[in-house]
Amino acid sequence: MPVIPESHLDLLTRPLFAHLATVRPDGMPQSNPMWVRWDGELLWFTTTTTRRKFRNLSGEPRVAVSINDPEQPYRYLELRGTVERIEPDPRCHLFTELADRYGRELGGALPGDAPHRIAVAVRPVRVTFQ
Amino acid sequence: MPVIPESHLDLLTRPLFAHLATVRPDGMPQSNPMWVRWDGELLWFTTTTTRRKFRNLSGEPRVAVSINDPEQPYRYLELRGTVERIEPDPRCHLFTELADRYGRELGGALPGDAPHRIAVAVRPVRVTFQ
Numbered sequence: 001m002p003v004i005p006e007s008h009l010d011l012l013t014r015p016l017f018a019h020l021a022t023v024r025p026d027g028m029p030q031s032n033p034m035w036v037r038w039d040g041e042l043l044w045f046t047t048t049t050t051r052r053k054f055r056n057l058s059g060e061p062r063v064a065v066s067i068n069d070p071e072q073p074y075r076y077l078e079l080r081g082t083v084e085r086i087e088p089d090p091r092c093h094l095f096t097e098l099a100d101r102y103g104r105e106l107g108g109a110l111p112g113d114a115p116h117r118i119a120v121a122v123r124p125v126r127v128t129f130q
Numbered sequence: 131m132p133v134i135p136e137s138h139l140d141l142l143t144r145p146l147f148a149h150l151a152t153v154r155p156d157g158m159p160q161s162n163p164m165w166v167r168w169d170g171e172l173l174w175f176t177t178t179t180t181r182r183k184f185r186n187l188s189g190e191p192r193v194a195v196s197i198n199d200p201e202q203p204y205r206y207l208e209l210r211g212t213v214e215r216i217e218p219d220p221r222c223h224l225f226t227e228l229a230d231r232y233g234r235e236l237g238g239a240l241p242g243d244a245p246h247r248i249a250v251a252v253r254p255v256r257v258t259f260q
Contacts, residue, residue: 064161
C-alpha cells in the first residue's frame with residue numbers, strides 16, 4: 001500500500017478541498033470539489049445515494065483525487081484508488097464532522113438529504129506528489 | 131453551447147489551478163492540477179506529448195474540469211467537454227503566457243520539454259456551478 005509522504009500529509013489534514021474524479025457510465029469523466037477525511041489508511045467522503053457521483057462510483061469504483069496547496073500551488077498530491085467501503089450515514093456523523101472541520105455552519109439541523117447520506121472510503125493504490 | 135455564467139467567469143480568468151479529470155486507457159480516472167486559459171469559447175491547457183494525460187485524452191477526448199475559489203471555497207465551477215484542438219507548441223507560446231500569468235519564473239529559458247509541448251483546447255459541453 002502506498003504511503004502518503006510526511007512532507008505532503010498536511011494536504012490531507014488541513015481543511016482543503018479535494019477534487020474527486022469519477023467516471024460516468026458512458027465513460028465520460030466528472031470532477032467535483034469534496035470535503036475529505038484521512039484516517040491514516042482510507043480517504044473518506046460524504047455524499048448521498050441520490051447524486052450522480054454515487055452512481056458513477058457504483059459502476060466504476062476506481063477514482064482519482066488531486067489536492068493542491070492554495071498558499072503554495074505547486075505543492076500538490078494526487079491519489080488514485082478504489083472505493084473500499086460505502087456506509088449509510090443517515091445520522092450524518094461524517095457529514096457533521098466534516099462540516100465542522102470545513103467551517104460550514106449547520107445551525108444544529110441535519111441536512112434535508114440526511115436519509116440518503118453515505119460515507120465513502122477510498123483506499124489509495126497510487127500516490128504522486130510535487 | 132453552454133455559457134459560463136458571468137458570476138463565475140472570474141474562476142477562469144484569475145490564475146487559479148483547474149483540476150483536470152481524464153480517463154486512462156484501462157478506464158481508471160486521473161486528476162491533475164493545471165494552468166488554464168479561457169479564450170471565451172475554449173479552455174486551453176499546456177502539456178507535452180510525453181505525459182500520461184496526453185495519452186489519456188488521445189484515447190478518450192472527453193474531460194472534466196473543476197475549479198474552486200480558494201477565498202470562498204463553496205464557489206466552484208465544473209465543466210465537462212471534449213478536446214477540440216491539439217496544437218504543437220515547441221516555441222512554448224502558451225506555456226510562456228501561462229507561466230507568466232501564474233507567476234512562475236522561467237528566467238528567459240524554454241523548458242527542457244519544449245520540443246514536446248502542445249496546446250490543448252477543450253470545448254465545454256456542460257457547465258455546473260455553485
